[in-house]
Amino acid sequence: MDRLFQIDVVVSGVLVLLTILTGRIVWNITLSPLARQRIPGPAAAVATELWYQWHGVRMDRTMAIDKLFKTYGPVVRIGPNRVAFIDSEAVHKLHRLLPFNKAEFLTKMTFGGGPNTASTSDPTLHAKFRRWHAPALRGVRLRETAVILVQQMEDLISRLTADGSQAGGIDVLHLMNLHTLDMLGLALFDAKFDQVKTGRELPFVKDSADWLLDFLTRTSLPPAIYGMLKLIPLKRLREIFSADDSICQFAAKLYDETPDKPTGSENINMIAAGKWYRDPVTGEAPTKQEVISDMGIFLVAGTDTNAIALTFACYHLARQPRLYENLRDELRSANMLDNPYEIDVLRELPYLNAFVKEVLRSHSPAGLFERVVPKGGIVLAGYTLPEGTVVGASAYTSGLREDLFPDAKTVNPERWLMNVNGMWIQRHDIPLDEMNAACHPFSLGLRACPGRPLAEIETVLTITTVVRNFRVRLHESTTEDSMSPVDLGVIPPKAHRCLLHFELNPL
Structure with missing residues (x-):
């Protein structure tokens, strides 16, 4: 009798759970306030x-x-x-x-548990973040950055010359991760990492990839399952789950090496801007943890997303020689022999900038920007x-709308431009406003990516460097399938690599 009673209790419990689950599903599909809107799905x-x-x-x-x-x-x-x-x-x-408000998954995009520009839902704190690092992302600092990065471009030429013609090709995704981290160190932190120059990879590169895996796991799985995963004593899992600590230590070292007192210069890096900032109302300075967490989001987001964009740019230069030749012709006609990296001139080249726009449109490094x-x-x-209700705008799909961008997965600057007497000018027979509105890889509004101006400089300089100095060819392993997207929070190629050949071909 006791055993039968136990079975009855278990069966009853299961039936209750099934009833609750069924009720919840019926509520979600037909009865909830959102369900009554009859939104397709x-x-x-x-x-x-x-x-x-x-x-x-x-x-x-x-x-x-x-x-x-x-x-x-x-x-x-x-x-x-x-x-x-x-x-x-x-x-x-x-x-x-x-x-x-920001969606819950964004609030988990922290480093050391501290808030940052991307994670905070507090508009006052968000405004403080934006105010303190603004000097490092505009004006004097950006103009200086464009000059400082010239040596990094020379290092990239040397690395591609040395390794790019090898039979096995060079993994551009990996190289661009090193290159973008080098650029970020110079631009934001006055730090010379010299990975491209020396060929030595910083531990941060692996830590960044592991942090993304941890973030993806943490935001995709129920907390109980994620917690159990963290208890499994496997070396690889421990590496993934310790990446946050490693990145914080890396950022803390840079923080500690930055002077605590203002130097009087307008050209200050992001760490100094954080250390020296004082709230205009309270007079308080940002905490060390706040600065480190904000450094973390710039380090991870600023390297991975830009490395992916530059990888796809090189891939399309190899896949579509016409793009390469048109870019070469435009750079040649710009007559920049004395200073091939003059950023103010490069920003005004129509075909180059349309090419960058097309790469970001067709290969958005980010997917769904969610809010509440x-x-x-x-x-x-x-x-x-x-x-x-959690609502999201898909930068990935918006850029691939066939009604606005026929053959949307093809990188084609000429959907924006036409050639008149050898000069590229804006087309007037296209729905330009709608097309521009559909291209938002950096998000939009006050919470758009604050690093966009720097990312654009890095992208234009790097593509110019490649096009001016090399002919790019596909490795046999680099195919449309290997370059298809995978969602890791950022959207790299499925193969997690992109092998290409670079043949020296100076302009």
């Missing part, structure tokens, strides 16, 4: 968070959401409480006009969304 995604979490674990969430847009249209429900948009007006409101609907709810794209 697959039942598997709408019923529970499992669809969203599963595609996070599979590292294809951005691409899976892209498929939903192609099936259901510009607004799609991707979870019980999640809606994604590529509707331009909705994206504009989401990022520019309304006080949306504020108190009182809001109407977006004709749907009334209750407060607390």
Whole structure:
């Protein structure tokens, strides 16, 4: 009898759980305030968070959401409480006009547990972050950075000359990770890492990749499962879960090497800007942990995203020789022999800048920028969304809209430009405003990437360096399939490498 009673209790418990689960699924699909809006989307995604979490674990969430847009249209429900948009007006409101809060996964984008520009939901703290590192990202500092980076370009030429013609090719994704970290060190921290010059990789490069894996795991799995994973005594897992500590130690060393007192110069790096900043109301300085956490997000985001963009740029130079030749012709006609790295001139070259724009449009390094609907709810794209709904704008899919960009996966600067008497000028037969609105790889509004001006300088200088000095060819292992995207929070090629050959060919 006791055994039968125990079985009855277990069966009853299971039935209760199934009833609760069924009720929750019915609520999510048909009865919740969001469900009553009848936003299109697959039942598997709408019923529970499992669809969203599963595609996070599979590292294809951005691409899976892209498929939903192609099936259901510009607004799609991707979870019980999640809606994604590529509707331009909705994206504009989401990022520019309304006080949306940051989604939970962004609040976990911390280093050492401390808040930073990307993670904080506190508008006052966010404004403080932006104010203190602004001097390192504009004006005098950026002009000096463009000059300082010239030596880094010379180091890149030397490295590509030495290694680029080898039979096995050179892994451009790995090289660009070293190159972007070198540039970031010079530009933001006055630090010479010299990885490209010496061929010696800093531990940070591996730590950064491991941190992204940890972040992906932490934000995709239920906390209990993530906690159990951290208890497994495997060396590789411990390396991944200790990456945050390693990055904080790396940043702390740079912090400690920076003077505590102002020098009087307007040209100050990001660490000095943080150390010397004083709140205009309270007079308080940022804490060391705040500065280190903000350094962490710039180090990780500023190296990985730009390295991916530069990798795809080199890939398309090899895949489409016409792009390479047009860029060479434009650089040749610019008559920059005395100073081939004059950034003010390079920024005005139409074809070069359209090429950069096309690479970022067709290979957005980031996927879904998510926010949370504020108190009182809001109407977006004709749907009334209750407060607390997680809403996202997909930079990845927006840039691949076939209605705006026919043959969208092809990098084609001439969708923006036309050649008149040997000069590239803006086309007037295209929906330019709509096309520009659909291109937002750096996000939009006050919470857009603050490092965008620096990233653009780094990108233009690096592409110019490659085009002026080398002919790029595909390695046999580098194919359309190997370069297809994978979602790690950033979106690198699936093969996690890009082998190319570089033949010296000075302009």
